[in-house]
Amino acid sequence: MAPDLGLILPVVQLGGRPVLGACELRFGAGQVTALLGPSGVGKSTLLRLLAGLMPLPAGARILPGDGGTLAGRIAWMGQQDLLMPWLDLRGNVALGARLRGQKPDLARADALIQAVGLAGREKARPAELSGGMRQRAALARTLMEDRPFVLMDEPFSAVDAPTRHRLQGLASGLLAGRTVLLVTHDPLEALRMAHRVLVLRPGPNGAVAEDLVLPASPPLRAATDPAVLTAQAALLDMLADAA
Amino acid sequence: MRALIAAIGILLGWEAFVRWSEVPPFLLPSPIRVGNVLWTRWDILIGHAGTTLTEILLGMVFGSLLGVSTALLLTAWRGGRRWLLPLLIASQAIPVFAIAPLLTLWMGFGLASKIAMATIIIFFPVATAFYDGLRRTEPGWLDLATTMGASRTAILWRVRVPAALPGLASGLRVAAAVAPIGAVVGEWVGASSGLGYVMLQANGRSQTDVMFAALAILATMAMVLWFVTDLLLRRMLPWQPDALSEDTSR
Numbered sequence: 470m471a472p473d474l475g476l477i478l479p480v481v482q483l484g485g486r487p488v489l490g491a492c493e494l495r496f497g498a499g500q501v502t503a504l505l506g507p508s509g510v511g512k513s514t515l516l517r518l519l520a521g522l523m524p525l526p527a528g529a530r531i532l533p534g535d536g537g538t539l540a541g542r543i544a545w546m547g548q549q550d551l552l553m554p555w556l557d558l559r560g561n562v563a564l565g566a567r568l569r570g571q572k573p574d575l576a577r578a579d580a581l582i583q584a585v586g587l588a589g590r591e592k593a594r595p596a597e598l599s600g601g602m603r604q605r606a607a608l609a610r611t612l613m614e615d616r617p618f619v620l621m622d623e624p625f626s627a628v629d630a631p632t633r634h635r636l637q638g639l640a641s642g643l644l645a646g647r648t649v650l651l652v653t654h655d656p657l658e659a660l661r662m663a664h665r666v667l668v669l670r671p672g673p674n675g676a677v678a679e680d681l682v683l684p685a686s687p688p689l690r691a692a693t694d695p696a697v698l699t700a701q702a703a704l705l706d707m708l709a710d711a712a
Numbered sequence: 713m714r715a716l717i718a719a720i721g722i723l724l725g726w727e728a729f730v731r732w733s734e735v736p737p738f739l740l741p742s743p744i745r746v747g748n749v750l751w752t753r754w755d756i757l758i759g760h761a762g763t764t765l766t767e768i769l770l771g772m773v774f775g776s777l778l779g780v781s782t783a784l785l786l787t788a789w790r791g792g793r794r795w796l797l798p799l800l801i802a803s804q805a806i807p808v809f810a811i812a813p814l815l816t817l818w819m820g821f822g823l824a825s826k827i828a829m830a831t832i833i834i835f836f837p838v839a840t841a842f843y844d845g846l847r848r849t850e851p852g853w854l855d856l857a858t859t860m861g862a863s864r865t866a867i868l869w870r871v872r873v874p875a876a877l878p879g880l881a882s883g884l885r886v887a888a889a890v891a892p893i894g895a896v897v898g899e900w901v902g903a904s905s906g907l908g909y910v911m912l913q914a915n916g917r918s919q920t921d922v923m924f925a926a927l928a929i930l931a932t933m934a935m936v937l938w939f940v941t942d943l944l945l946r947r948m949l950p951w952q953p954d955a956l957s958e959d960t961s962r
Contacts, residue, residue, distance in 0.1 A: 545860075549852055555951050568861070568862035568871075570863075
C-alpha cells in the first residue's frame, strides 16, 4: 500500500492575497481524501503545490510517510481529459514513458485499456471517443504511471451525471491502495469515493480545512445509502456556510 | 462543380461583353482569343511556366524550412526571442517588392534571385503561424507533461510541436497562396524566362492576349498549388478539428 502524505504549509499567497492558511495536513496511506470548498478557495493551488506545478513557498514541506521525496512519484489527472488529439488511445495511455524517453510497456497499456472498458478501441483517436470514454482513457493514462500518490483535480466534472457515477465506481476500484487527493465540487462524489472529506473554508489569513464526519461504511458508498444522503445534506450546509 | 459553372459563366459574360462593346483586343482580348494563344503558343508558354513553377516550389521549400526553424529557435531559445523577434517584425516593415531589384543585382537574372524572393515572402507567414502555434500549447498538456517528468526537449518535440502543426498548416496554406507573387515580382524586375517575363514582354508589345494567357496559366498553377497543399495537409493531420468540413464524425 502507498505511504501516507504529510504537508506543512505556511500562509500561501497568490498575487499578494493570502489563499491558504498555515496548516499541517496528513493524507491517509492508501486512502482517498476529498477536498471541497467554494471556487477560488485554493483547492487547485494546494494540488498544484503538491504536483510541483507551482514553486513551494519558503517553509513549506512535503513529507511522504516513507521518508522519500514526492518528485517523480505522483500521477496527475486534470479537469479535462488532456488527451493528445494526434495520438491514438494506446499512445495516449503510454504517453508518460514516451515523454521520459523510455520504452512503454504496451502490454500493460492494453491491460489498462481493457480495465477501463475500452478494449478494441486502442487505435481510436480521441476525437472518435465520447466524453465518458475520453475520461476513462485519462484514468487509464493516470494508472499507467503506476505512482503511489495520485492527484486529481475535478477529474469527472466535464461528464454527464450517469457517466460520472459509473466513472466514480471504476476509479474507486482501480485506485485502491494508492494515496489519492481528490479535488471536487460534487458533494456526492466526495461522499461516495473518499475515506476522508476536507472542506476548505476561506478566512482572513487564508483558507482553513475542516473535517466532515463521514458515514461509517467504507467507500465506494452507494448513492442510495441513507447515511450518505444525510452526510450530503450536512456537507452542502458546510459548503454553503463556507461560500 | 459549382466553381466550374461559375467560371464558365464568367467566361461567357466576358466573351459577350467583348463582342457587344467592341473593346479593342489590345485593351481586353476575348476569352476565345486568349484560348487561341494558349493553344498556338503552348510550346513556348509551357517552358516559361516550368521556370516559374520551379521558382515557386523551391521558394516554398526554402521559405518553409527557414520559417519552421526560426519558429523553433524562437520557442526553444529565450535569447532568440529577445534578439530575433524584434528583428523579424522589423524585417516585415520593408516591402518585399522594394528589395526585389537588390536581389536581382546581387544574385543575377537567373533562378536564384526569384527563389530568394519567393523564400522571403513565404518565410514570414510560415514562421509567425508556427511560432504562434508553439506558444499557444494547451496549458493542461504542459502541466500533465511536467508531472510525468518530461524534459523541456521532450515537451517541445512531443507536445508543443505536434500541437502547433495545425498552426503551421495555416501558415503553409498562406505560403502556397503568396508564393507565386514572389516569383512573378522577381521576374518582373529582371529575368530571361518565366511567366512574369512573358507578361512584361507581351505588355511592351501590346500583346494583351499573351499577357492574359500567361495570367491564366499562373492563376491555374496557384490554384492547383493551393489545393494540393491543402489536401496534403489534411491527409497529414487527420486529427485536426475542422468545423466546416461536411463529415463532422463525432
